Amino acid sequence: MSKIRKNYEKSFAYRLKQWVNGDLDIADAKQLEVQIPEKKEPEVFLNSMEQETLDDIYDERRNKLLRRMDLLSKAASVVLCVVLIAFLLVMVADMPGFGDAASPVNNEVAARYIESGIPETGAVNFVTGMILDYRAFDTFGESNVLFIACICVQILLRLDKKSKRKEVQDIKKSAAKELKKEPGEDLILQKVSMVLVPLLFVFGIYIILNGHLSPGGGFSGGSVLGAALILYLSAFGYEKTEKFFSQKTFKAITLSALSFYCLAKSYSFFTGANHLESGIPLGTPGNILSSGLILPLNICVGLVVACTMYGFYTLFRKGDF
């Protein structure tokens, strides 16, 4: 470690960094370098014989094979990188141009979405119509992936309250000590988030509710909501946040949203994703209350995403909700 450090201190980058930080005048760099007191390496008591053999094996200056292998691996990594870059660039050059009418992407599928997307799904925003109607099965899988990811993080990072193992107790103590400092006396953060958090919440809800009319939808709106929750949490601390969002709310929201999605769409999954009437009238395209099931499904996806974002943050931070 100290060897690497020394090598780094000799390098140009270190001197540049020092100069940028103002520790070093570049004119008398070499003089200063001598004055830096070198840290003594911890002495290892070895016989001179043993030291000799160790040096023969590990010292690059003596062991030619080691040096050659080192050089070889460096050269190989560079060559590999260059070959990979060249390969990918050639492949990119082989792809159809941007906006090329003859590219294989422009087939009857896209034409069909554009032609009969509005009358069939009632969504003015094609993308949402595609995601939540024609390909609702994929979106269901995606939201399940998010849920499973959150569960996995919980398995990895959650601290067991009943555990008596010393490591767990230590982690809990340090986390509790850190949490006592929250909410910090950060006046700027608190004042800014007082203004920003309501706006962010309204914006996230707007994106979710207008998913079938304007750009956006469940995923983007949900992540904006999650970011707003995280901002509120970091400004005002856990006590205030847990008044309206605790682990119970997390469980209830995620479970009900996912199971509603599953129940609402499973009939079409079961029949091989054929289009079946949902029974909800499509309404006039362009109104908020239109396009049948897409609006409730958007809300479900948004809730799941927001909960997942918030859950990730708290689990990383505290090891608990």
Added chain:
Amino acid sequence: MRTFEIALLIGLILCAIATALVKNLLTTIVIYMSYSLMMSVIWMILQSPDLAITEAAVGAGVTSLLFFITLKKIDQISEDKKDE
């Protein structure tokens, strides 16, 4: 508009290289955030606002927050302060 696009693309490449080369992990995350922000503007230019919103919220917001917490967990941020 064309020059703006080219400037953004060059910025993307510079950010990508800098993320790999910078030694300080905190700086790396900030550069990564700016990468995501530029990427979201590019999505906007490519006429996919859906992706632009998601990129700005997830890439620049939540992901880098998670990185920050991870750095704090492994005591990288506080150690830097001690050095200075």
